[in-house]
Amino acid sequence: MPPGVDQTPVCAPPPPQNLDALAREILELKRRLNAVILAHNYQVPEIQDLADFVGDSLGLSQQAAKTDAKVIVFCGVHFMAETAKILNPGKLVLLPDRDAGCSLEESCPPEQLRALQATNPNFWTIAYINCSAEVKALADVICTSGNAVKIVQAAPPDKDILFVPDENLGAWVMEKTGRPMTLWKGTCYVHVEWTHEALVRIRQKYPDAPIVAHPECPKSVRMLADEVCSTEKMVAWCKKSPARQIIIATEPGMLH
Template sequence: MPGTIVEPTERVRPAPTVPACDPVQREPLTREILELKRRLNAVILAHNYQVPEIQDLADFVGDSLGLSQQAARTRADVIVFCGVRFMAETAKILNPDKLVILPDMDAGCSLEESCPADQLAALQRTNPNFYTIAYINCSAAVKALSDVICTSGNAEKIVRAAPADRDLLFVPDENLGQWVMERTGRPMTLWRGNCYAHVEFRRESLLRLKARHPRARVVVHPESLREVRDLADVICSTEQMIHWCKASPDREFIIVTESGILHRLRKECPDKVFHCAPAFDVNRMPSDACRCSECKYMKLNTLEKLRDCMRRLYPRIELPRDLIERARKPIERMLEITARN
């Protein structure tokens, strides 16, 4: 299915390095965090890509859609968001009167950075008939310019629900957008952006791993390249990966997404075997080297930083009220469409 690709004027800067976690401090840190949570009447939300020790003490672990739904319904006074900045912004947009904090404000996203709001606005002005569907991996400013938000878990449903008489503009993930076009048959203009952690997966490396594990089913995230998606037994979001692997009668799986999800998969499916797909970084190692993909932004969050942000109630997400109002409408539209049968 053809689609127009729009190039941003600047490329994304490299991800920062990740400090190592100190396992010796884990137990006392966990106790202190749980006590702080009780005193603050806080809820801890963690993405599937967070480090295991954060996942283990979170109130809810899930993907972007699940985390958005949890944020929308929470009664906690403080939302502690263990993920990346755009996710914490989403929680603030849905809870403007609550305090939203995150362990590290530098936890960004290559997708978010690939789509500056001013460049999106300039493109929108070239076609008044654009209906903008923004993947949730974007800034609050980009959300405010959008008609509806989507996640990898509901992107197909959101696109199918889009007005038939509008020209669809999908930002910022070209790989997810391409996959949705294949699924729906709806042509879209795609923004040239991607998740650096997912485009490290390559067909040749995955084929070699499949040869070593011929009985393993291949589960692929739609942010991956088409050459990788073509090898999948199933393509789905991280939360859908959990459900699919639990329900599958198969016992062995190759998981093609950020390796943080393996912790939850192994906890919830202890009788099954999970292999991380090899990631290829052209600047560091040959394509046949097996290195699990890690999002360095996600891994900026540590137990120490989680404890510190709860002690200080900082870093906190602050957004202008008018921006919150404009950005909330497309998020609420997404939640409404997702709730339909």
């Protein structure tokens, strides 16, 4: 953790009848401390409802950079709080859950990335934002799921691209761009739980519902989707869609 990103222990969830009182206490603390609450759109509804801003990791970090609040409470995982701290070095960034890890971040230890980079001096490293600050520091450029295709298209043509840490996102980008890349073998444990067979069953049950999938899903899932896009673009796509039911292949918090 960068200096200023604090981690605090998490208490057991209160019973439902105490949620209103807890929400009032949180909002009063926020007012007293001049804090802003940022919640990732994967969070449970109760947390999203308390937040000042809800969005994806990049959008929330951009909101963090704009805020006048002295304290930033980031309801997300480690790398999100790190990114907010990088953009706000003079502010206190709080990460409420010390165990809020990310399988993608954990799949790419910086020392292992450094060792792989040393095997090819011509590597040009693109790091998906879902990685640690140490890995970001080793990269030539940082991308999001929303701009990864454009980043790869703009990469120097004489370089060998190393894409870390999500191999499914990297494979999707290769499909879109035709640019060969070396892919780090990391995955999001939630998105790889989606299977081709599961989506076939769901589509049989809801034949008129379009499928929207995150590019971190395996290719066998993406190939069934009507749209593959980032979480922020999912929201926009669903708002524009005339469909009464939509199948979302990502975290359930997106349904809120």
